[in-house]
Amino acid sequence: MDKNINVLIVDDYRTMLRIIRNLLKQLDFNNVDEAVDGQEALAKLRAGNFGLVISDWNMAPMTGLDLLKEVRADQRLKNMPFIMITAESKTENVVAAKQAGVSNYIVKPFNAETLREKIEKVLVHA
């Protein structure tokens, strides 16, 4: 598993961005960029060279699910590992995310071990 990849974390709560960034640092992922909604994330993904997206769902104007759909529809980004980390915990949310092509799904509040496990899983299969 290459820990030198660029990781984009997307969340409209700055505190959550900071928590995820610090947890990633503990896992030796040091190349981390941030976006506060799907639109900003999509612009950064199209302009940059990322190897993993970790995104919240409930953001405006573009939600995490809509970002995921845009990523999967983009020829260059369509195979990007994409983990959703969200408080949306209804079955219909998980099913919609899976149908849109999510690589894995973490429900908030989450622990560091779950984050590590899901990242390893999606990067090994990437």
Next chain:
Amino acid sequence: MPDGTPQGPEGDRIEATVRAVLTSMAGDLTAKESALLAELEGLGRTIARAKAEIAALQVEDIRDAHIPSATDELDAIVDHTAHATNEILDCCETLEQMQAELSGDAADKLQGAVTRIYEACSFQDITGQRIGKVVTALKAIEARISAIVSAASGMPGPEAPPVVAAKPLDESRTEGQKLANGPQLPGAGVSQSEIDRLLASFD
């Protein structure tokens, strides 16, 4: 507060006219018709009283003071918890820098403790989203109360806010927006292990 009933000389004149008409009719009505008329009069008085009571609810206080005050307090809670959480995170980052000076078991224990603090701090996101849902509900209640009082008074108050739908029309929303409901109450959502099983069922 006006209740839709004409007040002053005009109201007196209408009341006198109605009474005169009813009095003149009284002799022409059967007992059943008179009873029905009395029922209708009673019903009219009940409706007028209900309208007056609704109009007297002082909805302006709810709309102009109570709800803005409540939403301001909730916003302040979010701000203060965010500030406190960031203070905690500052301390955690300092501890992580100090961890480099430690070794072995002590370093591992410190790392474990800091990780647990990070995990616990994610509460701020969840509480912020829950409070956001409460604010949305308060604003919907405010709009509905204003609409009821305006309708009851028969006078769409000039300062009454327009009644708007709680959410934009479904047709204009994306799937991601339609499914964005925020945190569920305990027992209403699925757990991480259930999500893992659900995802595995697609493979």
